Amino acid sequence: MKLVDLRSDTVTKPSKEMWDNLKSLDDSKIGDDVYGEDPTINALEEKAAHLIGKEAALYVTSGTQGNLISLMAHTNPHDSVLVEELSHIYRNEINSATKIAQLEVKTYASNKGAPDLDKLFNLINKIQDSESKLRVLCVENTHNYHGGAIIRPHILNTLHKLVEEKELKFHLDGARIFNAAVATNTNVIEFSKYADSIMFCLSKGLSCPVGSLVAGSSQFISKARKYRQMVGGGMRQAGIIASFGLLALDDNWIQRLKEDHKNAKSLAKGLEAMELPIQLNVPETNMVIMTLPEAIRIGKVIRRLGKEGILALPIDSTRIRFVTHFGINRDDIKYALKKMEIVLPSVF
Numbered sequence: 001m002k003l004v005d006l007r008s009d010t011v012t013k014p015s016k017e018m019w020d021n022l023k024s025l026d027d028s029k030i031g032d033d034v035y036g037e038d039p040t041i042n043a044l045e046e047k048a049a050h051l052i053g054k055e056a057a058l059y060v061t062s063g064t065q066g067n068l069i070s071l072m073a074h075t076n077p078h079d080s081v082l083v084e085e086l087s088h089i090y091r092n093e094i095n096s097a098t099k100i101a102q103l104e105v106k107t108y109a110s111n112k113g114a115p116d117l118d119k120l121f122n123l124i125n126k127i128q129d130s131e132s133k134l135r136v137l138c139v140e141n142t143h144n145y146h147g148g149a150i151i152r153p154h155i156l157n158t159l160h161k162l163v164e165e166k167e168l169k170f171h172l173d174g175a176r177i178f179n180a181a182v183a184t185n186t187n188v189i190e191f192s193k194y195a196d197s198i199m200f201c202l203s204k205g206l207s208c209p210v211g212s213l214v215a216g217s218s219q220f221i222s223k224a225r226k227y228r229q230m231v232g233g234g235m236r237q238a239g240i241i242a243s244f245g246l247l248a249l250d251d252n253w254i255q256r257l258k259e260d261h262k263n264a265k266s267l268a269k270g271l272e273a274m275e276l277p278i279q280l281n282v283p284e285t286n287m288v289i290m291t292l293p294e295a296i297r298i299g300k301v302i303r304r305l306g307k308e309g310i311l312a313l314p315i316d317s318t319r320i321r322f323v324t325h326f327g328i329n330r331d332d333i334k335y336a337l338k339k340m341e342i343v344l345p346s347v348f
């Protein structure tokens with residue numbers, strides 16, 4: 001049976017060029033990265049730092065690890081950090097900030113990931129008036145659970161001013177920051193320049209098998225490197241997996257994300273045309289969120305779609321997420337819509 005896997009852009013596999021590049025590696029291209037001696041990782045970190053407009057970057061095992069060590073590098077145990085209430089850090093990172101970094105994690109509400117400035121200002125005042133030591137504001141961009149929503153540079157600029165005024169650090173969970181840049185035809189630096197630190201993933205739409213990067217000042221990265229070691233992220237001859245990232249950060253590969261965005265728009269348009277009692281986001285990047293009436297059991301909907309080869313994931317009890325990526329082309333979207341046209345009307 002044909003499968004159209006729309007669960008996540010993390011299911012992507014490398015391009016042919018990435019595999020070919022891997023074959024060109026030899027002993028001279030790898031070394032012990034804990035000693036800073038892996039030329040491929042060093043090249044990747046340099047390329048990433050340049051691209052994102054920061055002094056330095058660090059290759060880490062995952063986005064989760066990148067967020068954790070960024071928070072550790074900005075704080076001391078018992079400090080607090082402020083994250084969005086539907087953010088990956090808050091919802092999906094198994095409380096690592098609390099359990100490992102010993103931080104108090106506080107949340108703010110948002111409109112598609114972007115906080116209301118006055119409310120945020122008051123919340124920060126309230127926290128700073130209390131005992132806890134607030135150190136970091138985190139923003140997720142694009143925002144996963146808000147359907148790949150983009151937080152525009154002018155909003156990041158305003159947040160940056162607030163963060164400076166309140167003497168905080170600004171961490172950007174930019175797991176999909178290149179989706180934001182490409183969708184708005186903006187240089188990624190316009191998004192990253194307001195943040196003290198940014199994490200972005202190679203293993204999502206950029207289709208690498210493993211890895212993320214953290215970027216910031218040289219001082220921040222040397223601290224982050226120490227914390228990476230602490231959480232077991234020193235990987236020795238990891239140039240073998242990091243090599244995929246060197247090609248993933250080429251402009252032509254980054255621009256390919258536009259195809260995913262087009263496909264997400266086609267999917268949303270096709271679903272809308274079915275005139276079902278569902279709500280859909282207007283996809284800004286590579287995610288379509290379908291909200292179903294509360295009476296519908298979405299587990300059943302996902303199972304029925306799965307039986308037809310269309311894979312998706314729930315976000316909560318009423319929302320299903322479909323993600324487009326390198327493994328999905330226009331024909332796959334047409335095929336998925338045909339199957340959805342059979343399955344979806346039957347669940348209402």
Ligand SMILES: Cc1ncc(COP(=O)(O)O)c(C=O)c1O
Binds near residue numbers: 063065142144173
């Ligand atoms: C917004 C966001 N941040 C961080 C992560 C964590 O990345 P990883 O799965 O590499 O740990 C994800 C993963 O999906 C994500 O969507």
